[in-house]
Amino acid sequence: MDFDPSPVQRARCAEIGAAVSERFADHVTSADPESARLAWKDAADIGLTGLCLPEEYGGAGLGALDTALALEAFGRSCPDMGLVFGVAAHLLSCAVPVREFGTEAALGLLSGMAAGELIAGNAMTEDEAGSDISRIRTTATRRGGGYVLDGEKSFVSNAPIADVYVTYAVTDASAGFLGVSAFAVPRELSGVEVGPPLQKAGLQGCLAARVRFDGCEVPAEFMLGEEGSGAAIFQHSMAWERGCLFAGYLGLMERQLEECVNRVKQRRQFGRRIADFQAVSHRIARMRQRLEGARLLLYRACWLLEQGRTDVRAIALSKTAVSEAAVANSLDAMQLFGSAGYLADHGIEQQLRDCLPTTIFSGTTEIQLELIARESGL
Structure with a gap:
């Protein structure tokens, strides 16, 4: 087992992170369709709308694990988790089944999808x-x-x-x-x-x-x-979505944890940093534990998918771990920031609202637990 990303993977993720940080530094989330398409254009220019699509159609030709690593970098550097989710859904639940099962006419859509011209x-x-x-x-x-x-x-x-x-x-x-x-x-x-x-x-x-x-x-x-x-195609797309999409939330949790660490080191109460209180430091430690455990499960699920081994249990374990960690960590972040976390100034309340639906979409947590139980011989 090798838990260390390769130099190529590290370089790709660093490049994506830097590009996203630069492009979206002043990004404001908007419900206006025209503004939303402009944000998609920026994501497409970085190559995020075609990560796992064939190079012949303008994609990067990445496998499942490399796609997940790229989406993790996207989620860590982009303040708009809705955009991260939308791009990942476009890529994994839509472009992947077209890539795998499309006729010549349907495959003709892939170039536009990879370029972000077709959403x-x-x-x-x-x-x-x-x-x-x-x-x-x-x-x-x-x-x-x-x-x-x-x-x-x-x-x-x-x-x-x-x-x-x-x-x-x-x-x-x-x-x-x-x-x-x-x-x-x-x-x-x-x-x-x-x-x-x-x-x-x-x-x-x-x-x-x-x-x-x-x-x-x-x-x-x-x-x-x-x-x-159709049912088989849907399950195939769900394997990619449940396996890779949630990497974006690993990125969010990494960014969130960094913000919380900085906060508790700076905030002072009773004459000392709140980071020095065990109740606070242990909360940070549990946030780290959830993040790292979820990350390992997701990497394993994506690696198996990349090897052509669609492991239903591994994917369900990964999806459950990431979604539950995202919600729990966001609640902890809210507690660590206190009243400041409830205000829009720091974005903690937005992170919580963005994480809440993770236990619902792509198959609820209850569905994932059923899959895990079934694949465990029950």
Whole structure:
């Protein structure tokens, strides 16, 4: 086992961190679609929108672990976790399945996706279907040389600014999991209706909305994989998302911990630094323990994925550890900053709100625990 990043990995992460710090030094999170696209352009110029896409399409051709390391550097240096999340979702839950299962027509979208010129949204979640893909109600009816999509997705990340939606629909209601198919749907097609941006507690830099398909005619060449393979494609994309996306939160936790250490060394009460109180120093120690433990689990999950070994248990362990550590550390950071942490001045309250949904999206913590239990022989 080698726990030391290679010189190439270190150099790449340092370069990304420096570029992100420079580009986003004065960045202000905005819900305005035009401003949001400008932020995406900056991320694309650094190469973040094409990390694991093939070089022939303008990507960097990185594996899962190197992609995770790059996203960790992004999360550490970027103050807008919503943007980090949005870019990672575009890359992992949308571009990856297009890369793996797209026809020639769908693959034609990859160059634009790698360059950040085409932003992608993952349109899977419905009001009655989240982790349970068998409950989706959106249908895709074969007609002529394509499919007609009808249905509504309740939460689509990047939807207000997206140019293409990777979505899932039922093509054969009698076939269960084998009756779901996947599509890459260009927004320009007739019948694609995008609702207003959803109001969220956090991740404000990632605009989200409902998306409705109303008699949307999608050419057959935009189907991903074979008809009926949607569930398998979704699970493949989730392996990459659960494995790599959460590296951005490792970066956030690293930055947060550094801010907390500086705070407790400077803040004085009762004539001494609060860092000298054991209750404070032990809280810092536990924050470090959670971060380092979660990091090891994530690196292992991504390394296995990179070796072609999609280990469901390793990915679920990683996702659970990172998400729970992110929430717990943010609560600790709030306590260490006290009333100052509750104000917007230091960004601690924003970090907490950005971390809260980690135990929900990409499969809830409860779903991950079920996967771990099942893969443990229960």
